[in-house]
Amino acid sequence: MSKPRSVIITGAGSGIGAAVAEVFAAAGDRIYLADLSAERLRATATALGGTSVSTHEVDVTDAVAVEALAEEVVADHGGIDVLVSNAGVFDGAASIRDTTAELWEKVIGINLTGTFNVVKAVSEQMIAQRSGRVISIGSIAGQRAMPDGVAYCASKAALEGLVRRLAYDLGGHGVTANLVAPGVVRTGIRATSEEILGNLVPDTNVGVGTSTDLMDLLIPARRGGEPAEIAATVFFLASTGAAYINGEVIHVDGGWIAS
Ligand SMILES: NC(=O)c1ccc[n+]([C@@H]2O[C@H](COP(=O)([O-])OP(=O)(O)OC[C@H]3O[C@@H](n4cnc5c(N)ncnc54)[C@H](O)[C@@H]3O)[C@@H](O)[C@H]2O)c1
Numbered sequence: 001m002s003k004p005r006s007v008i009i010t011g012a013g014s015g016i017g018a019a020v021a022e023v024f025a026a027a028g029d030r031i032y033l034a035d036l037s038a039e040r041l042r043a044t045a046t047a048l049g050g051t052s053v054s055t056h057e058v059d060v061t062d063a064v065a066v067e068a069l070a071e072e073v074v075a076d077h078g079g080i081d082v083l084v085s086n087a088g089v090f091d092g093a094a095s096i097r098d099t100t101a102e103l104w105e106k107v108i109g110i111n112l113t114g115t116f117n118v119v120k121a122v123s124e125q126m127i128a129q130r131s132g133r134v135i136s137i138g139s140i141a142g143q144r145a146m147p148d149g150v151a152y153c154a155s156k157a158a159l160e161g162l163v164r165r166l167a168y169d170l171g172g173h174g175v176t177a178n179l180v181a182p183g184v185v186r187t188g189i190r191a192t193s194e195e196i197l198g199n200l201v202p203d204t205n206v207g208v209g210t211s212t213d214l215m216d217l218l219i220p221a222r223r224g225g226e227p228a229e230i231a232a233t234v235f236f237l238a239s240t241g242a243a244y245i246n247g248e249v250i251h252v253d254g255g256w257i258a259s
Helices: 015-026 038-048 063-077 101-129 150-173 189-200 212-218 227-237
Strands: 006-010 030-035 053-057 082-085 132-137 175-182 249-252
Touching (some): 006 015, 006 063, 082 101
Parallel strands (some): 132 175
16 A cells, blocks of 8 residues: 555535545545634544644645644645645625725635645645645636626636646646646535625625526536535546646536537
């Protein structure tokens, strides 16, 4: 059996992050669950059980806290093998008219700067150890305007540029950086985003995921995805078989990007 990998997952308290944790835990890896919600972290850790899981109440917009987490992982495991930058919020498909400067800053701060912070915190270690996998969670919104809002679309499109440049910077050091872009996935993102963004965000009960008619029209699979279907691609990108995939955007969206 191969040595357990150290895996940091942000936004691990819910949805896709929790499913990613499950698949790595099943492989016997050492999982570091990070989220700003202690309650959700507890729920994920309890569902996973076992001793190879720890929880870290970290807000990805706090660069100092993120750096401390990376140092803790290195001290505990001796290195950082996989980073899954997944924490994100949905802006309720807010148009330019509905997007205040404050909403813009919040969404860009979590979805884009949050990923910059965690990548910045782990990349020197990955370069030094000459190995590592950086996997970011983007969205169909990186390339399609319809389902989401101004700040969300901008943040997810920017993540694609970030990942391409990371691939260029890190590829010569044995590290890959890729992005998994889901379409509609059945998670609690609408409720958690309302909780985090409060009244900055308009109604989150909008978008393709709330309409079976739109899903039938846009998604060849004619259904939303399950968190485990996104986690399976993340897990593959962390595997030996994916060593030569770098700077790629992989849509896991039931074929939406093709339609
Ligand atoms: N659900 C979908 O349909 C869908 C589609 C495309 C992309 N995505 C992306 O997938 C990722 C995960 O979304 P999900 O659907 O699982 O949502 P979710 O709300 O179920 O889980 C997201 C988790 O991230 C955490 N989080 C939010 N802000 C944080 C911060 N500043 N610091 C630390 N943790 C924070 C939340 O507390 C929550 O536990 C997001 O990046 C989202 O944009 C989701």
